[in-house]
Amino acid sequence: MEVIEKVLPNGWKKFIVKNDFGISISALDYGGIITEINVPDRRGTVENVVLSYKNYEDYIEDPNYFGALIGRVAGRVDGSFFHLNGETYVLDSNDGDNSLHGGNQGFHKKIWNAAPFQMTGAAGVEFTVEIPDLEGGYPGSLSVKITYELTNQNQFSINYQAVSDQDTAVTLTNHSYFNLSGNVKRTVRDHKIKINSNHYVELDENLIPTGEIKSNESTPFDLNRESTLQTGIESSHQQIQLAGRGFDHYFIFNETEEENLSLKDEKSGRALRVHTNQPGMVLYTGNNLNSDHLLETGPAQKHSGLCLETQASPASLHHGGFPSVFLKANEPYEKKTTFTFATI
Template sequence: MKILDKLFGRYHDESVIEYTLVNESGMSVSVLNYGCIITKIMVPDRNGKIENVVLGFDQIEDYIDLAPYFGSVCGRVAGRISHSQFELDGEVYQLTPNEGSNHLHGGKKGFNSVIWETESIETENAVGLKFFYRSIDGEEGYPGNLDTTIVYLLNNQNELSISYEAVTDKKTIVNLTNHSYFNLSGNIKRDCSEHILQLESDRFLELGSDLIPTGKLIDSTNTPFDFKHGRLLKSGIKSDHPQNVLAGNGYDHPLIFAKKGENTVALSEKESGRTLLVTTDQPCVVLYTANQLEGPYSISGVRARNYLGVCLETQGLPDAINQPDFPTIVLNPEEVYRTTTKYRFFSNTIGV
């Protein structure tokens, strides 16, 4: 196992380094110190052909200018915050709006667009990277100095784990995730409509016209949001369900896990034979089928279009700070925010 590094570009006169974690099983993961961005995940298909299974760019300027959050860590708070504001202990905090009047994925200077301090990790069974960033009191409108540490660790079982930890010196809110767009066909040979998703979830959050949860949980049984027995993503993309149509013909929805504790999401693509198992301790996964990806640019030589990838954003419930019935995302000074999500790749398929 080894760690390689190379200069990827410059950002505000700082070096952007691409680190590549390599295991002994034919898998590698490339990550930037800018935004903790995963640029590539190289894994074999059923025939042993190693290809990239995430969307990414080849130069730093595209990550800065186009900003579809490819592979990045989103924070301080992932997802949308209604009207870019929230209240804590009677004080109203105004955040930076960056999607109309709403605040998305941490704002204009979110965790996806800063340089992180980086430290290599090498053990007998894994290689990895430890990233650190201090978000100062008032950054993007958030209270408290927040010290965040994120660890990416790759082992020989083709498993990448991402561990998040944060502490604050003032009561604040935190909800972190990774925003990788997966495409298991390899090197974007096909879109994600034929991917099969399976997870134990019986409810999802209803979205309003601004894609922010209304607070209502909807029973997913016998709907395009029922993934208990495996479902092709195209069934939601082509669905006339009002929530699929509202999201831009597809998914952009928080799926609530049926049980508390550790849960697993399975994503597979039959033609390549690849399967991804995502295991998390978070209460939900936001399923996004890249319904708004189309644009006048290319991704590794492929013209950007909708449905080229699928995001599985494990996190606390979006806009939880403005929904009193949702599990809290408040972090107190005496507490430690701590969560882990693991991504393990196989060369087989799950049934539909």
């Protein structure tokens, strides 16, 4: 195990974490952005399985949030406001009338304090930042620590910790786009996915939750049995069409000791399993990606990658019955998502 630290020409720091079995993770102190997750295929060929820009400058104004840490609240907040303790808090509107992924100064824009670490069988980087009261419109000063850790069991874990001095709203995630083909050889349409979930959240035409939690049964959202993404993407289901011919939906996980989801690319033989203590996940299939976005491997295209955004639901700010993003003052926020890489 080792961690290599580099200073880029623009002053950002880049950290490369390697294990003893050919897997490496590269991340920036800017936005905590993951630029590479290099994983061997069934033949031992090591390639990058997340989307990354060819030019680092493209991360500064990135509509896709490639690889970034997302907060204070991941996802879209309807109308850019919420009520808490008798007060109305008005948020940054950066997605039409709505607030997306923490607003204009979200976690993806921060230069994080970054400290690499190594221990027996594991290594990584600890990112910390202090967020002032009312930044982006959210109440409370928020202390945040997020740890990226890679082990010799080929597991990559993201540990999210935060505490606020006031009641507030928090749900954190990472916005990496996975493509297990390696170096974006193909789209993710042929990837096979299984999600341990019986319910998804219905969206309106602005991709805002309607307040309805729907059963997956007999819909393209029933991914309890392994299914090829293309099957869902090509569906005529109204929810698939309004999201831009793909998924951009929150799945509520079933309560189980089993993995929350699995992903496979049969051509490369790469497989990914995800375990988390988050209550659900947004599956986004890169419906808005296009050739204007120049990746390290060339122009992007629709469905070049998919996001597995484990988090609670911002719909809880306006509707009952959703996994809540509210956090009490001085109550620790502690969430963890682990990605386990393997071959088939």
